[in-house]
Amino acid sequence: MKTMLWEDNQLLLIDQTKLPDELTYFTCKTYQDVIQAIKTMVVRGAPAIGVAAAFGVALADLAGVDVEKAAAEIKSSRPTAVNLFWAVDRVMAAEDILKEALDMYQEDVDTNRTMGKYGAEVIDDGDTVLTHCNAGALACVDYGTALGVIRAAVEAGKKIDVICDETRPLGQGARLSVWEMQQENIPVRLIVDSAAGYLMQQGEVDKIVIGADRVAKGGVANKIGSLMVALAAKRFRVPFYVAAPISTFDHEKSIYDVEIEERGAEEVLHYGNCRIAPEKTEVRNPAFDIVPSDLIAGIITEEGIIDPL
Numbered sequence: 001m002k003t004m005l006w007e008d009n010q011l012l013l014i015d016q017t018k019l020p021d022e023l024t025y026f027t028c029k030t031y032q033d034v035i036q037a038i039k040t041m042v043v044r045g046a047p048a049i050g051v052a053a054a055f056g057v058a059l060a061d062l063a064g065v066d067v068e069k070a071a072a073e074i075k076s077s078r079p080t081a082v083n084l085f086w087a088v089d090r091v092m093a094a095e096d097i098l099k100e101a102l103d104m105y106q107e108d109v110d111t112n113r114t115m116g117k118y119g120a121e122v123i124d125d126g127d128t129v130l131t132h133c134n135a136g137a138l139a140c141v142d143y144g145t146a147l148g149v150i151r152a153a154v155e156a157g158k159k160i161d162v163i164c165d166e167t168r169p170l171g172q173g174a175r176l177s178v179w180e181m182q183q184e185n186i187p188v189r190l191i192v193d194s195a196a197g198y199l200m201q202q203g204e205v206d207k208i209v210i211g212a213d214r215v216a217k218g219g220v221a222n223k224i225g226s227l228m229v230a231l232a233a234k235r236f237r238v239p240f241y242v243a244a245p246i247s248t249f250d251h252e253k254s255i256y257d258v259e260i261e262e263r264g265a266e267e268v269l270h271y272g273n274c275r276i277a278p279e280k281t282e283v284r285n286p287a288f289d290i291v292p293s294d295l296i297a298g299i300i301t302e303e304g305i306i307d308p309l
């Protein structure tokens with residue numbers, strides 16, 4: 001099952017806001033539809049955002065609108081995942097925008113499978129692997145980065161148990177990662193985010209593998225809560241790996257200069273449709289945090305496992 005499909009000059013995206021209850025597609029007929037899908041997180045996860053953005057530029061090109069302007073608008077849809085900027089720049093530099101987007105679509109799947117093979121080498125038979133957010137097939141075109149490593153370990157015949165952090169406020173771990181693992185009968189348990197440290201202290205976690213929105217000098221930006229998982233992992237000596245394709249690397253900036261997206265208060269004030277705090281409560285809602293390089297055992301890429309920058 002692919003997170004997105006290109007059919008009849010339209011981009012179909014699995015609507016991730018509706019999972020796990022409904023598996024439906026959101027149709028993008030214009031580049032503005034793609035922008036809306038990225039902003040509202042119909043499509044999310046760094047590699048998926050990148051490939052969707054590339055198709056967004058292709059939609060603008062097919063419609064004969066100002067492609068430079070469309071590309072700039074698409075780039076302003078979310079700030080932290082560098083794949084968005086990488087993908088738009090790449091298709092803009094190509095002679096045939098749609099062909100380039102279709103190439104990127106296929107490359108994403110191949111890259112994740114290669115990354116999975118490298119990553120599976122650090123996962124032992126019988127391991128319990130904890131992951132945060134969703135760096136799975138849904139965050140890419142298919143297979144996933146962190147969940148791709150888990151899939152590859154299972155395909156290699158290893159018996160793996162997965163623990164998914166719930167990932168407040170939007171529940172990508174609970175809604176998406178658990179769902180993906182269940183589709184393939186990979187044993188999975190869900191925990192609240194604050195239980196991760198306790199389980200590590202109890203010796204119940206052997207490895208941690210997460211994804212990344214950006215890898216840069218000094219560390220990695222990933223979903224809010226990743227830093228606390230990494231700090232606990234260091235304290236309890238649990239190897240903490242990041243799985244990320246080379247397209248997630250930013251060699252221009254320090255990780256501390258990357259814009260961390262702040263999202264709306266309603267995400268924190270509500271749990272699903274239910275308000276959980278007084279109406280006028282002030283909120284901070286950073287969507288990502290930064291894991292410093294010294295907390296990371298290795299970065300699993302399609303070129304092998306490397307040291308953090």
Ligand code: MRU
Nearest residue numbers: 044045046135139145211212223
């Ligand atoms: O806000 P999201 O759901 O787009 O955040 C996604 C993450 O933080 C993922 O871990 C990251 O993009 C890597 S996806 C392979």
